[in-house]
Each structure stands twice: as structure tokens, then as C-alpha cells.
Amino acid sequence: MTDQVAAKNIVLYADDDTDDLELVAEAFSKYRNHVDLVTVTDGLQALSFLKNITDNQKVPCLVILDINMPRLNGRETLLRIREMDKYDNVPAILFSTSSQPFDKDFAAANNAGFITKPLDYRQMDIIAEQFIEHCSDEVKKKLNNLL
Numbered sequence: 001m002t003d004q005v006a007a008k009n010i011v012l013y014a015d016d017d018t019d020d021l022e023l024v025a026e027a028f029s030k031y032r033n034h035v036d037l038v039t040v041t042d043g044l045q046a047l048s049f050l051k052n053i054t055d056n057q058k059v060p061c062l063v064i065l066d067i068n069m070p071r072l073n074g075r076e077t078l079l080r081i082r083e084m085d086k087y088d089n090v091p092a093i094l095f096s097t098s099s100q101p102f103d104k105d106f107a108a109a110n111n112a113g114f115i116t117k118p119l120d121y122r123q124m125d126i127i128a129e130q131f132i133e134h135c136s137d138e139v140k141k142k143l144n145n146l147l
Helices: 002-007 018-031 043-051 074-082 101-109 121-133 137-146
Strands: 009-014 035-040 062-066 092-096 113-116
Touching: 009 018, 009 043, 009 137, 018 035, 018 121, 035 043, 043 062, 043 074, 062 074, 062 121, 074 092, 074 101, 092 101, 101 113, 113 121, 121 137
Parallel strands: 009 035, 009 062, 062 092, 092 113
Antiparallel strands: none
């Protein structure tokens, strides 16, 4: 039992919209035996979570950031994560209702993916698969083999 828990990957998701938090949690439910989805409601909480991970704990295999959040938005949070040596190469995604080229360019310039939030909740399974595609090859292989 302990090995299964220890083997789980962590996905950190920051979004201030409770409906979006629930939709993403539901989308990740098919991975629940292999992924722990940690949710926070702003960038400062995301940074706090990351700063509190000890050396003997797993770092997230993916960080998902909403662009428009109170206190610290997703763009600024991404920049601060990229300044942290421990997380500068962790896959990240900006996940937003925006489809502006500026936001896509910002994500690309900061080694992050960009996914536009779906208008229809039925698309969330597809979005979850797109999230997983941004993970490392090792994580993708593990999750695809276990499903």
C-alpha cells in the first residue's frame, strides 16, 4: 500500500474558479490511482506548496496554472517557478479562457504549454489527456501503461 502511494505522481493545479477546479479534478479521476491532483486557488498558494516540498518528497510531474488569478496571476507564478532551481524544468501549462497569441507566446517563451479552457465540460477528458502529454516521457509511459 505504501509503495502505491509513494509511486503516485503529483499534479499541481492553481485556479480561483471552483467550477474549473471541480472539472479538472473530474477529468483526472481516471488517473486517481496513479496521480494525486493538488489544487490551490492562487499563485501564492502554488508557490507555497512547492517551497514546502522536502528533498525526500516527489516534485510535481506537472504544474497547471490559470492565467487570471487573484493575488498572483499564472504568468507571474510561472516566472517565479522558473526561477526556482528545483522546478525550473518541471512541465507547466498555462490553462486559460484566453486564446490570445500573447498568452501562447508567453507560455512558449517560458518553457510551458498553453491550453485553452473548453467551453463544454464534455471536452475535459480530452483536456486531461493533453495535460498528460506535457509530462515527462517516463510519466506518460507509466500512465498510459496503467490505464
